[in-house]
Amino acid sequence: MNGPDQWDGRELSGGPGERPRIPAPRAAPEDRGPLPDVPPAPVTEPAGDAVAGDGGSPAHDDPRADTPREPEAEPLTDIAPAPLTAPTPAPPHRVLKSLLGAWALSACSAEETAAVEEHLTDCASCADEALRLRDAVGLLHPADSLDLDPLLRSRVLEGCLGRRPARIPVPEWAAPYDAETAKLDALLRDMGEAEWRAPVRLRWFEGERPVERETTVAGVMGHLLAVDGLVATALGLPDPLGTAAPPGAPNPLIRTETFWRSPDGEPGPTATHGPWRDQSYSLIRQVSFAGGKVAELAVPYGDFRLPLRDAFLDRAFECWVHAGDIAEAVDYPYEAPAAAHLHRMVDLAARLLPSALADRRRAGLAAPPQRLVEAGAPGRTLHLEVEGNGGGHWYIALDSPAALGTPDHTVAHIALDSAEFCQLAAGHIPPEEAAAGQHGERDAIREVLFATASLSRL
The missing domain is CATH 1.20.120.450 (dinb family like domain)
Known part of the structure; x- marks a missing residue:
């Protein structure tokens, strides 16, 4: 050959008197596959400087003798197929039926699940039972509380x-x-x-x-x-x-x-x-x-x-x-009462406060009225503001249980949360500890807080 040939993208020198540069064998696609790797055949170097041999040599008999050839790979040995295993027999009907509950709860193993589902395609009674169990599982809520809501x-x-x-x-x-x-x-x-x-x-x-x-x-x-x-x-x-x-x-x-x-x-x-x-x-x-x-x-x-x-x-x-x-x-x-119900309870306590104030005065536990109230006159008024669920605004008559409080005669203002007001009216917290927003006459505020606590009883 007078020019370089191409072998797998590499140049090979084929001139007389030169030793050909033979590349390493290419990796076959199946080298990393299931078949074992086959080692390449050894390369034999020509004797002397001649490229062609004596008469009868391949150099004279084969016109392509000067072309380097890829070494032939040894024939692959036959790989014996894996021995066939007998299929695992399906569990009996009674065993598969006993697994239906666990299957409905998704608690079976992969093998048990496959066996049960294959059985359900052939057994109508088990298929009906499995459907009922799946429906029942849908009603279960293990994360929820089992206690009934009081409301x-x-x-x-x-x-x-x-x-x-x-x-x-x-x-x-x-x-x-x-x-x-x-x-x-x-x-x-x-x-x-x-x-x-x-x-x-x-x-x-x-x-x-x-x-x-x-x-x-x-x-x-x-x-x-x-x-x-x-x-x-x-x-x-x-x-x-x-x-x-x-x-x-x-x-x-x-x-x-x-x-x-x-x-x-x-x-x-x-x-x-x-x-x-x-x-x-x-x-x-x-x-x-x-x-x-x-x-x-x-x-x-x-x-x-x-x-x-x-x-x-x-x-x-x-x-x-x-x-x-x-x-x-x-x-x-x-839970606390509904807002509408709690408002009615707070309203009752507010309406009873003028009478509770009068009872405390008769018992000597509160100061006498600071202002004489004529028939029909409103007298002093305390603005009671109850905030939150069930709250509202009430005007408490301070000087007479028969009078009606009016905003025009307000001398003090108390603001309480509805839960705290109810705890005070139940006697569960002392009047001194009621965290009330207060403004105005201190004596009037103190008397109303103590009167609210006096509404409680056994």
């Missing part, structure tokens, strides 16, 4: 009544009591026997100092049962104390002590939960049938009386307060 009953009733009004509706002023008793009933249903004996600390305010009394969850329910009995007897329903009811003017404290000393006052859900729940149902049913005719019926509370509409708000407020005491004792979360 569930109220929301269901509200939705039902919104679609179809009740033929005999619950009066608007009795709705807070209906909702709070339902919430407390839901809490009690979720408690065990031991929790009924959990210690509960009852707190209220007397005179100038806070008072405490320790009882149990069952004791708290006995107290609610006995005091709700005042409303029950006013409506002509049986007295829960029966013949053990103390004679004379009904007093909530005396009635509670009487029930606690009775055999029915022993701790336990059967002694208090059932009777209290039945009595609350009877009260709601009775006022619903009576309608507005009984709204102004007087309910005696010992030294004072309340119209029935206000007595129901008072019982709703106390039910909520003591339900919070129980929830705190058993470490259970408890």
